Structure formats: C-alpha cells, structure tokens
Amino acid sequence: MPPxxxxxxxxxxxKLSLDAIVNAANESLxxxxxxxxxxxxxxxxxxxKACRALGGCPTxxxxxxxxxxxxxxxxxxxxxxVWKGGHNQEAALLTACYRNSLERAAAEGIRxxxxxxxxxxxxxFPKAQAAAIALQTCQAFTQTPSSLxxxxxxxxxxxxxxxxxxxxxxxxxxxxxDWDDEEVERPCP
Ligand code: APR
Numbered sequence: 712m713p714p715x716x717x718x719x720x721x722x723x724x725x726k727l728s729l730d731a732i733v734n735a736a737n738e739s740l741x742x743x744x745x746x747x748x749x750x751x752x753x754x755x756x757x758x759x760k761a762c763r764a765l766g767g768c769p770t771x772x773x774x775x776x777x778x779x780x781x782x783x784x785x786x787x788x789x790x791x792x793v794w795k796g797g798h799n800q801e802a803a804l805l806t807a808c809y810r811n812s813l814e815r816a817a818a819e820g821i822r823x824x825x826x827x828x829x830x831x832x833x834x835x836f837p838k839a840q841a842a843a844i845a846l847q848t849c850q851a852f853t854q855t856p857s858s859l860x861x862x863x864x865x866x867x868x869x870x871x872x873x874x875x876x877x878x879x880x881x882x883x884x885x886x887x888x889d890w891d892d893e894e895v896e897r898p899c900p
Contacts, residue, residue, distance in 0.1 A: 715853040718890040724865040725753035728782035729823040736788040746827045755780040771807035791830030809848035817857035825863035842878040
C-alpha cells in the first residue's frame, strides 16, 4: 500500500481541483469571513442552501456538501475551537476537526483532500500548535489504509508555510512542496 502523500501548498484553497477541500466554518454553517467566506463566494449560493439544510455543526464535528461552482467536488465543513487560552479542550477539539474530516472523507471514498489552517485565523489558535495537531492527526489516521491518497495543507502566507515546515521536521513527517495539479487524476464525474 503506497503511503499517503502529504503536500504543503501556499495559496487559495478555493482554486484547488481536488475531490474535497475542508472549510473552517462556524457552528451555524451560514458562512462568514476568512476561508469560509472565500469558499462560499467561490461555490455560489447553492452552497449556502445546502448548508442551511444541514442545520448547523457542533465544534469538532464535520459535515459534507457538494462543491457546486468550486473546482473541488465536495466541501467538508468543520468547526474549529475558539482559542481561549488552551484550557478549554481546544487541542482535543481541533484534533477532532481533523479526525472527523478525515473519517468523513474516507467514508465518501475521497482520495485527494486539502485542509486550511483551521482555527488559526479569527479563532486565534496558536499556529505552531495547530500545525502540529494537523500533521499528527493526519499521520495517525493514514496509518490505516483508506481511500485517501494525498492530503494537502494549504497556507495563506509564507509565515504559516514556515510553521508547517518546522512542525513537519519536528515530527519527521515528509511534507512535499512539489504539488502539481496533474497529480490528481480527475475522478470520473
Ligand atoms: N485559502 C486558504 N487559506 C485561507 C484562505 C483561502 N482562501 N482564506 C483564509 N485562509 C487562512 C487564514 O489565513 C488562516 O490561516 O485560513 C486559516 C483559517 O482562518 P479563518 O478563515 O479565519 O478560520 P478560523 O480561524 O477557523 O475562524 C473561523 O471565521 O470566517 C469565519 O465563519 C468563520 O466564524 C468562522 C471563523
């Protein structure tokens, strides 16, 4: 079983033509700013309609919708914890976001998946600790075979890219930086 490939890519997650991208949403699933706003703008109004029908999502859990006008086929919405100092289960809840998103992806037969840096923007989660949780959780999950073949960690600026590279070195995780859109054989519609 070839190992699942991890990639680090800096840019706009809404441009990625993958089986799924993960949205850092809020519990209402009614959209917002940051990556949530970008995904809703790119997906179009049908995404909001689909999210409304889901009736929200508790922190740490995940929900799946189509990608609509996005190049990605699906969106996995997850709600990260708001950072309140680190003594309110924030690390456990962020771990749950990654794990529940991975489980949701595998249940759907998804092969290529991209994560933004969940909770590290508006929600204020320390970037280095969040990157470590992201890599650790994905590394642990991918020890068990699943449909997942490639996982992309998408950063929005150079500082956060350095944070992920540092976390990967700390954990001895190979984080490739040679992502090429051709890597994804577009799944049959
Ligand atoms: N592509 C990739 N990453 C992005 C993009 C984008 N288009 N836009 C923002 N980011 C990055 C931010 O730089 C940050 O590193 O996503 C990370 C997560 O930041 P936020 O989007 O602010 O998400 P979060 O911190 O989880 O806060 C969620 O913000 O937008 C609202 O509705 C959302 O209430 C929820 C809250």
